[in-house]
Amino acid sequence: MLTAKRHALIIEQLHKQASVTIQELVNLMDASESTIRRDLSELEKKDLLKRVHGGAMRINDTHAEPSYQEKVGQQTREKQKIAQVAADQLNDFDVIYLDAGTTTHAMIPYLKDRNITVITNGLMHLPELERYQIRTYLIGGQVKHKTGAIVGTVALKQLNAYHFDASFIGTNAIDERFGYSTPDPEEAEIKHKALLQGKRRFILADETKLNTKSSYQIATLNEATFIVDKLSKSMRTRLEKQTTVKVAKS
Incomplete structure (x- = not known):
């Protein structure tokens, strides 16, 4: 083996x-x-x-994956701030990938009336996308019930058919050396593939994910712009040596 x-x-x-x-x-x-x-x-x-x-x-708990329901009520104000900054990176009529997860979910209201097309693997996004009448394509594949994400080989193959103006990806953990990571290998594959298919690439996470490491790498820091709710000056300086960082206004 x-x-x-x-x-x-x-x-x-x-x-x-x-x-x-x-x-x-x-x-x-x-x-x-x-x-x-x-x-x-x-x-x-x-x-x-x-x-x-x-x-x-x-x-540590970054290797044990919380459910969507467990995460949805956490850091809600921080996620809203991140979502606003993320939406500001868009142009009208963009075709974007919106990763499954609660931080990316917070972007949906900011997509209204912008003629954005969304491709997603997030089942939990669908009611809100429908509510705002946003044109949406759902990736097919295996449903991961704990997080509402669609994963697996079918989903990976379908992603090959797309090129996105921008990809917005969530992460469970961020480490300066290991990069962005998640507890599930199949989600890591989907996230990485979708990130690479984007012309502009963004990772969204609140400050609590910093200085933590999970089991499976999604991407290195320099593969995407990092959008976060807040950062210490020293941490921002260190991260900006590897990637572009966008911090929400307090």
């Missing part, structure tokens, strides 16, 4: 349970103890788990 596949399986096990033993991983992957120990060491160096005697454990 390839190293990347073993690493993905280890992280997946830690999504399901708070800790895992070396023996459990040996049995799961039919690998030697020395190989598993080496894998755990490599993942610990990336801050993706914490090694303990006889195994490993999850290190």
